[in-house]
Amino acid sequence: MVTIKDVARVAGVSTSTVSRVVRKQGKVGKACRARVQKVIDDLGYKPNINAQALVSKKSDSLGIVIPQVSMPFFGALARGAEESTKDNHFKVLISNALADEQAELDAIDSLLQHRCTAIVFHSIHCSNEQLIELAEKIPGLVFINRLIPQLAHRCVWLDNNLGAQEATKFLLANGHENIAVVTREDQNPDAIVRLEGIRTALSTAGFPLNEDLLVGAQTADMDGGRGAVKALLARKHTFSALLVYNDNMAVGAVHELSANGLKVPEDVSVIGFDDLLIAKACLPQLTTMHYPIEEMAQYAANLAIELSENQKEAGRTHLFIPHLVTRDSVIKLA
Amino acid sequence: MVTIKDVARVAGVSTSTVSRVVRKQGKVGKACRARVQKVIDDLGYKPNINAQALVSKKSDSLGIVIPQVSMPFFGALARGAEESTKDNHFKVLISNALADEQAELDAIDSLLQHRCTAIVFHSIHCSNEQLIELAEKIPGLVFINRLIPQLAHRCVWLDNNLGAQEATKFLLANGHENIAVVTREDQNPDAIVRLEGIRTALSTAGFPLNEDLLVGAQTADMDGGRGAVKALLARKHTFSALLVYNDNMAVGAVHELSANGLKVPEDVSVIGFDDLLIAKACLPQLTTMHYPIEEMAQYAANLAIELSENQKEAGRTHLFIPHLVTRDSVIKLA
DNA sequence: CTGTTAGCGCCTTCAT
DNA sequence: ATGAAGGCGCTAACAG
Secondary structure: OOHHHHHHHOOOOOOHHHHHHHOOOOOOHHHHHHHHHHHHHHHHHOOHHHHHHHHHHOOOEEEEEOOOOOHHHHHHOOOHHHOOOOOOOOEEEEEEEEOOOOHHHHHHHHHHHHHOOEEOOOOOOOOOOHHHHOOOOOOOEEOOOOOHHHHHHHHHHHHHHHHHHHHHHHHHHHHOEEEEEEEEOOOHHHHHHHHHHHHHHHHHOOOOOOOEEEEEHHHHHHHHHHHHHHHHHHOOOOOOOOEEEEEHHHHHHHHHHHOOOOOOOOOOOEEEEOOOOHHHHHHOOOEEEOOHHHHHHHHHHHHHHHHHHHHOOOOOOOOOOEEEOOOOOOOOOO | OOOOHHHHHHHHHHHHHHHHHHHHOOOOOHHHHHHHHHHHHHOOOOOOHHHHHHHHHHEEEEEEEEEOOOOHHHHHHHHHHHHOOOOOOOOEEEEOOOOOOHHHHHHHHHHHHOOOOEEEOOOOOHHHHHHHHHHHHHEEEEEEEOOHHHHHEEEEOOOHHHHHHHHHHHHHHOOOOEEEEEEOOOOOHHHHHEEEEEEEEHHOOOOOOHHHHHHEEOOOOHHHHHHHHHHHHHHHOOOOOEOOOOOHHHHHHHHHHHHOOOOOOOOOEEEEEEOOOHHHHHOOOEEEEEEEEEHHHHHHHHHHHHHOOOOOOOOOOEOOOOEEEEEOOOOOOO
């Protein structure tokens, strides 16, 4: 590997000068700059990023901590974050932390060891208190998909309540009154908020949620959706529409309905949440709430970088709004 | 950030000693080691990875270059690579390079600047010559999903020909003789090899491919699949089964067939390739060839790390074999 | 404008 | 078994 010294020697200047032309800052004579640049090109010199990070006490990496890159939702998140690094030459360091609280903490730790100063954190296991403590230590830490009241200006999140209301209202507007709801069984905060939104919209419209039509899924994937619908059908209550926590579960729901001879949307309308590829792959294509996770991640990444560079925290809020994507899984009732 | 000096001072030893206990190598007195370790724990000392990389001239990062993390196939690849870092404490540095040759080269460059010595490269734009040149410079560079004959021991790839034959034979075994094929229009090497496999299997069985039943898709996604089937149907030839380049396209194909009143698998059987989540989301669930990309990536990552550490190249070959996953999109003809 | 001088945090001989 | 010294590649004052 050719170093700055090699360039300096060949160009007949000091390393400082080379450093200056590399980073295009500081005053360098026109002729001199050209000469050095030529040597740099000729030798194919590339600065050692580790050395740069060492001396400047920060790296040019944006860290992101998510449960799993391979899950489409988080893949999209990673993609969005990466998009924001196109301009500034940042690299994305991904830390997967699916397991538990400790895994998340370790992931952050590892990023810190790399002197990552800008981090986007999608935490599902840590407590608000823990996150607040972390945030104090790391100015460039931003939370995504989570609202921590005391740290609102460092959180980029989605209005799940509004989204759920919107979805509900759409069903209502299409004449559905017997609406079944598939939520998550676990304590997932998003699930709780969405369910609240659903209840609100339903009550407001004068059709309060029939608790017999509420089922919980054990897992937030297709299997979970199938299982929940199976349980729902076993109850033998009638419903004309199904409001599902997310697209994966919704697809599972469609499968289970179909396996029971119920056609979507003719017999049952289904609406999802997220708008992942899977929603378009489903037949009928799923009507769903679009979750702008890529944009959110890009925004969060920019925010993290900004915060890591200028300490001052902009007082703005970072709330995103989902919107309805109408496809083929919801039918208008006569 | 607490440094090695801080630990040394508090523990009353030299930095060398601390360094020794941190890396658990070299001789250190039992009592001394315990004392130092305690200080390390108390202070929460974590070595600065950039400094380590600088002095040791290599980083603990595994680089991977792929077109896009957000595409499920590559997400799975990233996941596999990451899996291999669980043991050794490596971190995964992802470089997305979708655009072109230059983007791929830049991605490698950037990894090199980080002193990544182990790299898994999924190249779709570079020429064999370019890759061979790179491989000479980077001992820990491994190619995935691509066979470069001169570099076979550095390539981890899939037997696409065999896979395509297998898929074809399965259709044949189910009584299908009029088999339509949806391939990719571009010069994608995998597409070429798979098509060869299909031709071979078909000819061997005595039903050489009817060229009228061969269509190319413009893109390798759902839309591409739809478009290709649309074109195929316009030709008004009969066929009982559809062999599609990959799952995304196959799902598009199912949609287009369905839009034309053709039911899968009753009217037309469909088989895909990859076995992504989307194959299971499709209704009917897609019968497809499982592409063990996660295992392959994990293997490739291990190989890259191994090669980067011990120069000697194991003379083994790294060929993976896809296998059939039978689901609901293929019917047995009477 | 350009060069000199000090480190950044860590590891690696080489002494002791 | 432990410490001292030097240097990895680069940048940041400070001199000229």
